[in-house]
Amino acid sequence: MDIVFEQVNFTYQPDSPFEQRVLYDINMTVKEGSYNALVGHTGSGKSTILQHLNALLKPTSGHVKIGERTITPETNNKNLKPIRKKVGIVFQFPESQLFEETVGKDIAFGPKNFGVSEEEALELAKEYLALVGLDESYLERSPFDLSGGQMRRVAIAGVLAMEPEVLVLDEPTAGLDPQGRKEMMAIFEHLHQVRKMTIVLVTHLMDDVADYADYVYVLEKGKLVKDGTPEAVFQDIRWLEEKQLGVPTAAAFAKRLEEKGMSFKKLPLTADELADALVARGGQSL
Amino acid sequence: MMNKLILGRYIPGDSLIHRLDPRAKLLTSFYFIGIIFFANNWQSYLLLGVFTLFCVYLSKVDFGFFLRGVRPLLWLILFTVALQILFTSGGRVYWEWGVFQVTEFGVQNGIFIFCRFVLIIFMSTLLTLTTPPLELSDAIEFILRPLNAIHFPVHEISLMLSIALRFVPTLMDETEKIMNAQRARGVDFSEGNLIQKMKAVIPLLIPLFVSSFNRADDLATAMEARGYQGGEGRTKYRVLHWHQKDTIAICVYAFLTFALIYLRD
Numbered sequence: 001m002d003i004v005f006e007q008v009n010f011t012y013q014p015d016s017p018f019e020q021r022v023l024y025d026i027n028m029t030v031k032e033g034s035y036n037a038l039v040g041h042t043g044s045g046k047s048t049i050l051q052h053l054n055a056l057l058k059p060t061s062g063h064v065k066i067g068e069r070t071i072t073p074e075t076n077n078k079n080l081k082p083i084r085k086k087v088g089i090v091f092q093f094p095e096s097q098l099f100e101e102t103v104g105k106d107i108a109f110g111p112k113n114f115g116v117s118e119e120e121a122l123e124l125a126k127e128y129l130a131l132v133g134l135d136e137s138y139l140e141r142s143p144f145d146l147s148g149g150q151m152r153r154v155a156i157a158g159v160l161a162m163e164p165e166v167l168v169l170d171e172p173t174a175g176l177d178p179q180g181r182k183e184m185m186a187i188f189e190h191l192h193q194v195r196k197m198t199i200v201l202v203t204h205l206m207d208d209v210a211d212y213a214d215y216v217y218v219l220e221k222g223k224l225v226k227d228g229t230p231e232a233v234f235q236d237i238r239w240l241e242e243k244q245l246g247v248p249t250a251a252a253f254a255k256r257l258e259e260k261g262m263s264f265k266k267l268p269l270t271a272d273e274l275a276d277a278l279v280a281r282g283g284q285s286l
Numbered sequence: 287m288m289n290k291l292i293l294g295r296y297i298p299g300d301s302l303i304h305r306l307d308p309r310a311k312l313l314t315s316f317y318f319i320g321i322i323f324f325a326n327n328w329q330s331y332l333l334l335g336v337f338t339l340f341c342v343y344l345s346k347v348d349f350g351f352f353l354r355g356v357r358p359l360l361w362l363i364l365f366t367v368a369l370q371i372l373f374t375s376g377g378r379v380y381w382e383w384g385v386f387q388v389t390e391f392g393v394q395n396g397i398f399i400f401c402r403f404v405l406i407i408f409m410s411t412l413l414t415l416t417t418p419p420l421e422l423s424d425a426i427e428f429i430l431r432p433l434n435a436i437h438f439p440v441h442e443i444s445l446m447l448s449i450a451l452r453f454v455p456t457l458m459d460e461t462e463k464i465m466n467a468q469r470a471r472g473v474d475f476s477e478g479n480l481i482q483k484m485k486a487v488i489p490l491l492i493p494l495f496v497s498s499f500n501r502a503d504d505l506a507t508a509m510e511a512r513g514y515q516g517g518e519g520r521t522k523y524r525v526l527h528w529h530q531k532d533t534i535a536i537c538v539y540a541f542l543t544f545a546l547i548y549l550r551d
Contacts, residue, residue, distance in 0.1 A: 056469060077476065081472060084469070084470055084472055087470075088470065089466075089467075089470040091463065091470070094467065096463070096464060096467070096493055096497055097464055097467040097468060097493055098493065099488065099493050099496075110472055113471060113472025113473060114472050158471065159470070162471065162472070
């Protein structure tokens, strides 16, 4: 299922003094099975774009095609459920959405809303709880007794249990420790590789972009200023630094090696690529 | 949802009304509600109407805002006006049907009540649109201060008020966020019958309560860590200044009162 933005504009609270234009003529395509990263400053419109992906917001002009459905400014709010089932969104700090008495019920909540029977929903809860790395003993516990990181996992399991085709992640690892971050990102990579899930990742961590994404969108002040594969986008390090977006650690390191006189066929973006490039040189000196 | 709520919102600006001392604005707004009951003929209503519109003009806030402030109360106004028109006797009778009658006095009263409602709403909207919430709570603290004599916890109340006001926008954002998250999980907040709608609110309310309590806990700890021990011996950073224009505003109101007393029957 592709999601296509065509000339999407969005304004918050139009026709009032609180009016605020956030998106300008956005054209982008989230292809089925791809891993997309959305990067940009805070306030560049990332979260707003994200809410267009499952029609939580409707464009002020232009339209968004989500699979078969086209969302236009005139689309009414009824019958959007099928879209919401296909596109699961994990919001920033998703642990704030937990509310049921037990972890099991909370994870089952989403599927039940989309018409899955009680027993099946609990089965799904069990399956996805295991997937996010918590054992079955957690099913009967109250979500409010868990640590922040565990709550995060439960909340993410709650979205995954809806079995969406497209998974949208808004800084899913913000506030996690390095180990938790790595585990989380590995889970998403698994879903992408094994279950062929389409992923849209909003992040400030360029290392994650370099490691996982196969397409990058760069936003600035509500405009799409650059898009392409990570190789293409990270090629121009100057430009990125100007925009204060940051560069993957490996690329920055390679750049410094280049300044010392070493040259690479193509700029390595991940630690592995960098290591490979260095090994290939077989210990030659500068 | 939140966008429609005009009453209680502040619009930054730099007009004469914006710059008035919040105490003057608060007192005069309440006073206005008091003196509007003095008006009992069309001359006095005209005076108050012109005065209100002049204040609105001075505030430089878009007039549409004031109209939108009236909208949520429109049904109450219409209901009251209709009751007045249908059940007041006296004067010439225009129309009669059973217990209902439309009379000269009834129509007159209806119009007066309508004006009264609209003017009061305009004035209170003007107060909130031109005064930042924090200034408002400072003003309330100042005005309540004499109550200290009867051991009324003025400091605590005003602290509660400023914290509450500070967190209104935060909680609104939070509500919006949680609503979105639950909508993304298939909750429909606007569909179904009353019971279904009430049930749909649970996934919104529980997280909101939890986060409010967490926030309160964190805030209390942070306040203690910064040396807060209650009102005793605390100084004030935000000091209110009474200027000449505030005295003038009070004088204008005094003059208005005399004019009203002179004009009324």
